[in-house]
Amino acid sequence: MKDTLGVERPIIALENVEKYYGEYYALRGISAEIRQGEFFSLLGPSGCGKTTLLRTIAGFEELSGGRLMIDGKDMKRVPANVRPTNMVFQSYAIFPHLTVAENVGFGLRREPLSRDEKARKVAEALEMVGLRGYGARAAHALSGGQRQRVALARALILEPKVLLLDEPLSALDKKMREQMQTELRRLQRQVGITFILVTHDQEEALIMSDRIAVMFEGQIAQLDTPQQLYRRPNTRQVGEFIGVMNFLPATATVSDETHIEVEAAGLGRAVIAPDQLPGGWHPGQTQSVGIRPETMSILFPGETTDRRVAIGTVEDLSYYGDMTYYVVRLDGVDRPMTISMKNLVGRPVLDRGTEARVAWDARSLVLFA
């Protein structure tokens, strides 16, 4: 899908998309490009506008402002039934009066195919989602996971340019959810269709996506790859929403473009690289540094390291078997921080109240305005 200049054209382009209901703004100027064939996630807490954005793309909501292009075509006043998108609904929306095969073949009515060809396509689609031989069953006799698969087959059989998934895994139990996560990813690679997933589960978004747009209050806070989002969140809000992040008050001075000095409470002075200020430099504001729990480690008595070491006290701990989560207060800091440690052979679990020597690296700091 390259244009005349050989530049990859986005399958979906959102230009300053707005949606408001009376006084209430659901989307406040969303701009993003979704690439052909990628697994894209809209991640955010409930009420952040992610479902509204998905329904806008599907054509169930009219835009209040801005522009939405799908495959290079403006979607203004294009109704849902002629858009090249298909959706897997949160409730799955399986037609209760039809059989599994009738559900999957629902959208084929308008296709110029013979009855046999349609039946073969339905069988193929069912095979693809692992429901071979389920065609004649009544839709209401299916389990949650099976409904999910029928909804997927029903959407994919029409070979849409974009498949929209509205929290499709939220109704499943944990085991089934994990299984479906890998299966959805496999299916997406197999069919090569662009998937857009709406989810509030940050872990799910990290596992499945090529890129994630984190949304808060109708805006995209950050659009990045999972690794970049986790390692270099550009605001404290994003850092807090994805995984666990510890924050320490800090002051920073820039000596030159590549040499930024940070003075963080409890950790001391450190030099960081420009990519460790993903949110940009805003001189004069109060600042903080963020650091992930697993990038630090607590040294056991007698252990030596060539990393930087800060001193603190173990205030509390939670033992998870494979991991121990320590709550440590560094000397000179009010707020305690979380440090996670793998329970390796020979590494003792520290008691409450003992002194903790915390090893850390300047590379794992992120500076926030």
Place this chain on the structure above:
Amino acid sequence: MIASETGSGAIPMIKIKINIKIKAWPRLGRSEASQGYFLVAPPFLYALLLLAAPLAAIVLFSFWTQDYLTLDTTLTLKNYREALSDPLYGELLLRSLVISLAVTAATVLTAFPIAYFISFSVPPSRKSMWIFLITIPFWSSYLMRVFLWKVILGYNGVLNTTLTGLGIIDEPLSFILYNANAVVITLAHAYAPFAILPIYVALEKIDRSLLEASRDLGESRVMTFLRVTLPLAMPGVVAAVLIVFIPTIGDYVTPRLVGGPNGLMIANMIQTQFLKLNNAPMGAALAVLAMAMVTAVSLVFLFLNRRYLKGQK
């Protein structure tokens, strides 16, 4: 464990109390089934006395014969033979069936758009008010409403005076009162809420995401209605059909008041047999035939309903 350590004396006390309770109600406390029978006994007795017994009496009467003033209680099929061979009865039965079907069709076809409008276009906060408004015609007496239709449809009625006044017609229309048309109009109005409510309930139960799914899968609004909304509303439509059809076939007030000589139905003949001709057995036989007809039509619709309900919870 904790209970046995701290309050071991209290536990036997409770046991004794339970024992006493069971002894006081030796039979009824024994099983849930017997308690159930005990609870349903009053309504069952009521149903037996007021529904089953009269019905049995009607069926029994229909096999007897009336010989002027004396009732001949030998069992015979004479009444049925007469009812089925006399063209008068046959015509009345057929006309009742046709009028009832016409009333049912008119009522359900007009009720569906109203129910659809309330379910899909009225904002949720106003729905109960709309349902309430629909029941308003029921606040006046049934007879009053029939008379009002006479006023509207009559030779010098509201409709005719308006139309002649506007110059649309020269002569008052005469085909709208004292015939089968008037019966259909009056009954369709009378039963409208009975049809609107079940259809409305069925439409309300439809998950709106199903309609979005149909649109998403490429169907237009019209095809979505035909492929999703209508099949899912069918149980409500069938319920409406039965609710309207069953009582209309036996209605005799409306045909008597607005039907004229050609709008009379089987119930009017049953009334005549019982009260005027003093031929209760013949009336009973006609009643049983009318019931058989209702049963046959109802079974067809119940069968349809079962087909539509097949895939649903």
